[in-house]
Amino acid sequence: MSGPAEIVVVTNRKGGTGKTTTSVNLAAECAALGQRVLLIDMDTQGHCAVGLGIVPAKDAPTAHSLFLSAEARLADAIHATAWPNLDLVPANPMFEHDSGAGEPTRLADALRGEGLIERYDLILIDSPPSLDGLLMNALCAAKRVLVPFVPHHLSAEGVRSLARVLFKVASGPNPELKLLAFLPVMLDRRIGQHRSVSEGVARQFGQERLLTGIRNDIKLAEAFGKRRPVRAYMPGCRGAEDYALAAREIGERLAALAQRKQT
Numbered sequence: 001m002s003g004p005a006e007i008v009v010v011t012n013r014k015g016g017t018g019k020t021t022t023s024v025n026l027a028a029e030c031a032a033l034g035q036r037v038l039l040i041d042m043d044t045q046g047h048c049a050v051g052l053g054i055v056p057a058k059d060a061p062t063a064h065s066l067f068l069s070a071e072a073r074l075a076d077a078i079h080a081t082a083w084p085n086l087d088l089v090p091a092n093p094m095f096e097h098d099s100g101a102g103e104p105t106r107l108a109d110a111l112r113g114e115g116l117i118e119r120y121d122l123i124l125i126d127s128p129p130s131l132d133g134l135l136m137n138a139l140c141a142a143k144r145v146l147v148p149f150v151p152h153h154l155s156a157e158g159v160r161s162l163a164r165v166l167f168k169v170a171s172g173p174n175p176e177l178k179l180l181a182f183l184p185v186m187l188d189r190r191i192g193q194h195r196s197v198s199e200g201v202a203r204q205f206g207q208e209r210l211l212t213g214i215r216n217d218i219k220l221a222e223a224f225g226k227r228r229p230v231r232a233y234m235p236g237c238r239g240a241e242d243y244a245l246a247a248r249e250i251g252e253r254l255a256a257l258a259q260r261k262q263t
């Protein structure tokens with residue numbers, strides 16, 4: 001892959017569905033494949049910095065600086081990580097959601113206006129589960145949507161609610177937005193419900209949009225505690241294997257979508 005960057009938002013309206021685990025580990029896998037990767041953390045929980053071992057200095061610029069000043073530049077908030085090709089724009093845990101993210105295209109304008117799209121092959125955006133100005137900014141900046149979901153029955157409503165939001169954004173402020181794929185996480189194929197919920201997603205959105213998935217693996221949680229991607233914490237564990245496969249499958253899906261656009 002070579003620039004301009006693919007821009008992928010990792011999102012689900014439900015909390016705790018592996019968005020941040022997926023953002024950090026997918027970013028690390030793609031960087032290890034040689035892609036220049038920028039991960040942007042729009043969620044004020046700020047967990048991407050934890051997962052990548054970055055401790056931003058107090059008052060250092062963050063992704064959320066964009067919404068506090070018209071002069072703020074996203075490029076000033078980029079941190080190199082300990083892993084080659086992998087950069088992070090951390091979140092500001094002190095940003096008040098109520099202070100609003102204003103213009104829904106502030107992030108999109110910064111990515112394009114500052115030439116970041118040319119500097120990277122892949123820009124991944126981790127998003128908050130709440131439907132607010134921050135999520136809208138993420139959806140307006142991205143071209144592709146990756147949805148990690150836990151395959152139990154309660155998650156179906158979260159997926160439906162997200163589908164409604166995506167439809168609204170794609171038929172309004174961001175007509176380029178396309179559903180990339182669904183990624184089952186915390187997967188246990190021995191559980192019938194896991195299989196039936198995943199099959200339901202494939203029926204509704206197309207088999208080609210359902211990725212193989214990430215098995216349940218405590219190593220993924222432990223890696224966060226050790227402040228590193230799982231591929232660096234425990235190479236060859238289930239979580240590391242599954243995110244490596246997901247990175248390859250997502251690369252193929254992105255290439256297929258790009259091809260379809262050309263023909």
Ligand SMILES: Nc1ncnc2c1ncn2[C@@H]1O[C@H](COP(=O)(O)OP(=O)(O)OP(=O)(O)O)[C@@H](O)[C@H]1O
Binds near residue numbers: 186214217
């Ligand atoms: N495949 C997995 N196996 C085991 N545990 C996992 C797996 N994926 C994620 N987890 C754990 O599940 C919890 C929620 O994951 P994560 O923080 O990535 O979700 P999230 O969607 O980003 O949550 P939020 O909506 O709060 O931002 C974390 O404790 C994480 O370590």
Ligand SMILES: [Mg+2]
Binds near residue numbers: 019020043045047
């Ligand atoms: Mg998260």
